[in-house]
Amino acid sequence: MSRTSPDRENVAVSSREAFAAWVGEAPEGRKFGQVVVRKLPSGGYEIRHASDAGSENLEVHTNPRDARDISKLTEAGEYRPLKSSPNLRRGWVLRLADDRELASAMNYLYPAAISHWYLLREGRLKTTSFRENAARQSGIYERVRYLSDEAVQNAARACCEDEVCLKKTLWDVDENTPLEMERGRGDIPCPEPCSVFISFARRVRYFEREEENTSDGNALTPGERRDLAALVEAAASGEVKMAREAEFEKPLNQRRMRYRRLTLLPKLRPEE
Numbered sequence: 001m002s003r004t005s006p007d008r009e010n011v012a013v014s015s016r017e018a019f020a021a022w023v024g025e026a027p028e029g030r031k032f033g034q035v036v037v038r039k040l041p042s043g044g045y046e047i048r049h050a051s052d053a054g055s056e057n058l059e060v061h062t063n064p065r066d067a068r069d070i071s072k073l074t075e076a077g078e079y080r081p082l083k084s085s086p087n088l089r090r091g092w093v094l095r096l097a098d099d100r101e102l103a104s105a106m107n108y109l110y111p112a113a114i115s116h117w118y119l120l121r122e123g124r125l126k127t128t129s130f131r132e133n134a135a136r137q138s139g140i141y142e143r144v145r146y147l148s149d150e151a152v153q154n155a156a157r158a159c160c161e162d163e164v165c166l167k168k169t170l171w172d173v174d175e176n177t178p179l180e181m182e183r184g185r186g187d188i189p190c191p192e193p194c195s196v197f198i199s200f201a202r203r204v205r206y207f208e209r210e211e212e213n214t215s216d217g218n219a220l221t222p223g224e225r226r227d228l229a230a231l232v233e234a235a236a237s238g239e240v241k242m243a244r245e246a247e248f249e250k251p252l253n254q255r256r257m258r259y260r261r262l263t264l265l266p267k268l269r270p271e272e
């Protein structure tokens, strides 16, 4: 059994205390991800969805572990593979006794976010570039090593901007190649490509291979044709039902469509 190192323990305690103090300095509360965290005049803390700021008929929870269930599914009942996606459900409030319970609930809602937030403030957050991360991948993910810089840039724009992930993207392609994108306005840092990004990058590598095998750079690839056909079929039926968040193999996946917007639209509208 592994034991927590003193260093890790220290960061957990320091970040918990710093976060509670930061929240306590703002009587109206602090927005963090999609939640507002507030210190209660009677003692303790409250967390609720930011869109429920003025709501009164909320389901009240007092056990920090309930945050795990709250964060698990979207409003539509779909599993949330990425807790920093802007699809946290509404309708609940967590009332917590102290900063330990606050940190525990926050770690279910946004895993590791408080520690990363604290380390960034302290100037001690280490980042890992895409190339470093890709070099560690094995098995079916090994192929992400072969992504071009341009494909990494487009994958990050499609996968990591605020419309689909509320973290602030701090990592780069490599130490000499910064990501050129909207890195995010929120307070939760992202120091390293996550598993959802790597899975998406694997799919993007397929797309790039198809591009390489298509002799005319302006011709549509087989995958692009399939995605367009699926979109037309869905729209014609009157219901465009999007694939789940991490179902990148399906045409109507939002991140996949965002990638197509970056790479397919210029082919369809070359004059723009």
Ligand code: SF4
Pocket (backbone or CB within 6 Å): 082, 084, 159, 160, 165, 166, 167, 168, 169, 190, 192, 193, 194, 195, 196, 197
């Ligand atoms: S790698 Fe991208 S999608 Fe994953 S947590 Fe970071 S910013 Fe979000």
